[in-house]
Amino acid sequence: MSSPFKTVGASVEDAVRDAIVAAIPGASAEVRGSGGHFAIKVVSEAFDGKSLLQKQRLVYRAIAPFMDGPNAPVHAVDTLETLTP
């Protein structure tokens, strides 16, 4: 499996944001973090009517490749906000 970072020259923050925006229809995302710990805020109509678990699952599925393995660039998501516009 190729690393998600070889393809992007951008920062981890940007790469994570791009992955979320690509995976969730109509999403806008803010990603801030350092040292492997991140705060993520996603706004999308796709969250409408979904439970908290379903909403977070959409985001986690999108960023799972960044959290996989012992050297994963995303070690923890300290806060995850999933909002509807």
Added chain:
Amino acid sequence: MDATQQKIDQLVKGNDVILFMKGTRVFPQCGFSATVVQLLDELLPSYETVNVLADADMRQGIKTYSDWPTIPQLYVKGEFIGGCDIVKQLYATGELQKQLGVTVEEVKAPTIRVSAAAAEVLKQAAAQEGADTLRFEVGPQFQYGLGFGQEQPGDLVVEAAGLRFVFDRGSAKRSDGLSLDYDAAKGGFNIDNPNAPPGVRQISTDELAARLAAGGVHLYDVRTPEERAEGYIPGSKLMTAAVRDEVMALPKDTPLYFSCRSGGRSQQAAEGFIRAGFREVYNVAGGILAWKGEVAR
């Protein structure tokens, strides 16, 4: 389904409440796992935990099983509930209690005192931010958080010193009688909370030597057996799983002392025993490096 997936499936279906976590219920080894343990401890007398740090297959396997990339993970009656963030929010709204089948305890809005100096600072900050609601968080380990935020379902609202504060249920329970003051010299807030449990006390090696001489001291060395072989404080006992069980069986008012090389690991261990309900717990400041007496081998 491979063997690990089958094992996880059996665990999830065979236990009403099971938490996959880093560390154990008594010694969580990650802040997120510790938070969930604290909430569950408050609601349930017993539940199952799996330490994923002790089993690499399990650590990867549970992520696959739940299609969820982080630990901890909570399952109730075979259903995946979520990670730390979700558990915290479900607890705050009372939904978690419902799913666990425990009565939702009624929580009253806490009475808090805000000093004039603190109110002034907060009002200025609020005006700058254009915000009117302050979220006051008092975590399960009495970690404090104060910031601007919206009222959420289940929150309790408190008006004090002309300010509007919101508390989640857990924070509200841990805040009654709290005073908030601002120390201009230090440039920070001071919080006096009568609900906070006693913390770990620091003891110098000199004071420890005097108490050891008097006898009856429960002193535990939390270093590795290899480090201990190089020398230890006479009268200390190496902490092992078996010794840990012995200690847990002691009356909770037994004074406990913990030492390591320099005082860091023993502080962690001491905090674990505070969480386990012990009320008089000492950390040997500076550890064996600060010990001036004889060293046993």
